[in-house]
Amino acid sequence: MDVLVYVDPSPRGEWALSVAAQLAAAGTAALHLLATEEDAALDPDLLSRARARLSPGPSVTESVRPGPAERAVVAEASARRPGLVVVPPAGRGAIARMLKGSRVATVVRSVRAPVLVARRPPERIGRVLAALSGRESTARVAAAALDLERDLGVRVAFVHVASEVALPFGAPPGAGEPPSSSEAVRRALRARGREDALVEREGLVIEEVLEEFDRGAFHLLLVGSRGEEAAGFGTEDVTVRLLLRCPGSTLIVPRL
Structure with missing residues (x-):
C-alpha cells in the first residue's frame, strides 16, 4: 500500500511519523513524504530528518508542493492516488489551518483515500x-x-x-x-x-x-x-x- 505522509515542522508532526513508522515496520506500506515548499524553505532538513526517523525501513520517497497544507495534500493525493493519507492535527506553520472546522471537510471530501489523523499515538497502536x-x-x-x-x-x-x-x-x-x-x-x-x-x-x-x-x-x-x-x-x-x-x-x- 502506498502511504502519503504529510510532514509538519511542529512537534505534532512526530505523531504522523510515528504512525508511518508503525506501518512501515509491519512491511505493508511504501511511504511517500510530503512537505510544503514554504516549510521546506524555512527548514531545509525537514524531509531528511523525517526520512531518518523512518529508517531502517522500506524505500521512502519525498516531494514538496506549494502550500497551504490542505492544498498540497489534496494535490499530491490526486497525483499519486495513495491507499492511505496520514496527517497530524493542527500545529504551527502551514498545517495549523488545515484541520479546523470546514478545513477538515475539505481534505476528507477531496481526497479519495482513507485519511488518518494521528493524535498522540502510542508506541504501538494496539x-x-x-x-x-x-x-x-x-x-x-x-x-x-x-x-x-x-x-x-x-x-x-x-x-x-x-x-x-x-x-x-x-x-x-x-x-x-x-x-x-x-x-x-x-x-x-x-x-x-x-x-x-x-x-x-x-x-x-x-x-x-x-x-x-x-x-x-x-x-x-x-x-x-x-x-x-x-x-x-x-x-x-x-x-x-x-x-x-x-x-x-x-x-x-x-x-x-
Whole structure:
C-alpha cells in the first residue's frame, strides 16, 4: 500500500511519523513524504530528518508542493492516488489551518483515500474501535478495520449507536435512517464472524462513540465519511465533529 505522509515542522508532526513508522515496520506500506515548499524553505532538513526517523525501513520517497497544507495534500493525493493519507492535527506553520472546522471537510471530501489523523499515538497502536452506522458505510468501515487487524495485528472492536442522529452513511439528503440499522450492523459482522466484537449503545452518536472510545482505552477510531454530495458537510458533520473531539487518532474511510 502506498502511504502519503504529510510532514509538519511542529512537534505534532512526530505523531504522523510515528504512525508511518508503525506501518512501515509491519512491511505493508511504501511511504511517500510530503512537505510544503514554504516549510521546506524555512527548514531545509525537514524531509531528511523525517526520512531518518523512518529508517531502517522500506524505500521512502519525498516531494514538496506549494502550500497551504490542505492544498498540497489534496494535490499530491490526486497525483499519486495513495491507499492511505496520514496527517497530524493542527500545529504551527502551514498545517495549523488545515484541520479546523470546514478545513477538515475539505481534505476528507477531496481526497479519495482513507485519511488518518494521528493524535498522540502510542508506541504501538494496539486497540481499534470502528463506529458502524448500519448504512452504506458499514461494510467499508468494517473491512478497513479488519484489514488493520490482519496487517498490523491490532485488536478491533465495533460500536453501533441507535440514535436519531445518524453516523455518516452516504445516502442522499432526506433519505432517513432505516428502521433496522442495528440488524444491518449485526448482519454485516455476522458475515465476517465478528458479531461478538460489537457493542451497541443508545443516545447521541458523538457522545456515545467517544465514551466507548475512552471506556475501552482505544488508540484509533474508524468512521465513515458521507462524501462531497452530502448536505451540510462542514463543521456540523458528524465525521468532522468526531475527528475534532476524539482524544486519539482517527481514520476516516471515504465513500467510494
